[in-house]
Amino acid sequence: MDIKWLEDFLSLAQTRNFSRSAEDRCVTQSALSRRIQALEAWVGADLVDRSTYPLVLTPAGKMFGSAAGEAMRLLNDARAMLRVEEANEQVLRVSAGHALSLNFFPQWLTSMQAKHGPLRTRILPANVHDSVLALVEGNCDLLLCYHHSALPIELDAQRFEFLHLGDETVMPVSVPTRAGSPAFSLPGAKAEPLPYLAYTPTTYFGRVVQHIQARAGQADCLRNCYESDLAELLKTMALSGHGLAWLPESCIARELAEGKLVRAGGEQWMLRLEIRLFRAIGQRKPVLDELWKYAAACHP
Template identity: 75%
Template sequence: MDIKWLEDFLSLVRTRNFSRSAQDRHVTQSALSRRIQALEAWVGADLVDRSTYPLSLTPAGKLFSASATEAMRLLNDTRAMLRVKETGDDVLRVSAGHALSLNFFPTWLNSVQAWYGPLRARILPANVHDAVLALVEGNCDLLLCYHHAELPVELDPKRFEYRVVGFETLMPVSIANRAGSAAFALPGSKTAPLPYLAFTATSYFGRAVRHIQSRVDQPACLQTCQESDLAELLKTMALAGQGLAWLPDSCIAAELAAGRLVRAGGEAWTMRLEIRLFRAIDHRKPMLDKLWDNLGR
């Protein structure tokens, strides 16, 4: 039995709506439904009466709801106590995507320490979904993530607040040809599609690149040859001349400056992203409050 199944069920108890609970739990409605069914299989009884709207709990569901609520309270209280012992109130736990963890966080932390003083921090690299979930479930103090109006990170403003701490440009790049221009320049052609080093479709950058491509007048002619969730891996392949890749500028600043990579398209092929820092409004500890207050000045 996965503890997430209990959390899913208790969310459903609160909302009485699969769609709203799926949003609250940051999963698809079908995934939430499968997890509730898995919990029912583990319990050995139907917990939710799906024939009513809004849905209701079966007698077994009502009984199990009380036990699950108490079990989660005990688990969360114990977890909170152990976290204080393990990390202490003087350790800042930051969940962030892999690209931000590698390329933005170290520089940002140095700038914070310049006015805050020495600061113990624990970075928790993850994909966007897991990073957001870490904040929602209280497994970190701060979430560092990208944001764009067309690709928002949807967190309840009544529960979470944010600061904008930087900006990033996602741009297409490739190695240079002998003339110094991009060896794989957009948009390509149907007779000679460009070899494409792609982010996976479900990743944040993958969705961002799809949005970029949807808004340009002339579609790109690309042939995917490699896929990855990791910007650093795609950068390595781009440097090896294996194709064109969209990459965040913090990841490729040194390579652009040295001419080892060049831009493979104009401004229409780029996207400007905010870098946001989120915190739970009700999560309080002195060092976090001091940091947050200073970031707002």
């Protein structure tokens, strides 16, 4: 059972309107309906009477709504107390995508600590949507993410500020042949499409690759043979010779240097991304303020 289902249900109980609650919850009406149905399946009873307009709660829905409201109150109170304790502990909570968590953050933190001094951090790997939501809802102190003008991370500039920490190039790679050329090289041929190790379309890197393909100026000939949310898994498959994959350079720096992977396309098949660090402007936490001030001096 997902806690978001409870929040969806409590919103619906208040508005008695799927369309209005979907707008309040920032989801589509069909997604909200599926989540309410999933909650009903978990409870084992119909919670909403859909035969009336406006809709009403069933007797089971009224009983469950009272319990759900109390549960959310207790959970929110506990979260508020824990946030106060964490603030006092001076632990920096950093939400970041999996690739940045593995390949960029450790080295960046080491460089910060070398001059700033020891820092207590907690890394929270997540997809882009959940990482941004963690910052917006106050569940992390810092958001580390990629940014491109065509694929922006949209945060209110009045509430959040950012630092540009560096850049990252996403490129197509393949295992080499004995001669050192890529075994699978773009754009490929219609007669024999290249085996393609793809990101799932809803991931950030999935959207990055779609943007690269759209602006390349020529069609590619690819055959999807494997799909994953994670760059590290695609890297493992690429190293095993299963096909071509687009990967961030920091993820494959060693493999490129050792010749285990080689570029599988020209500049038109690559994209440069910014690496940004966000924080909420109004959040006051001494260790966060100190790190931000130091990081801003290092990354003007």
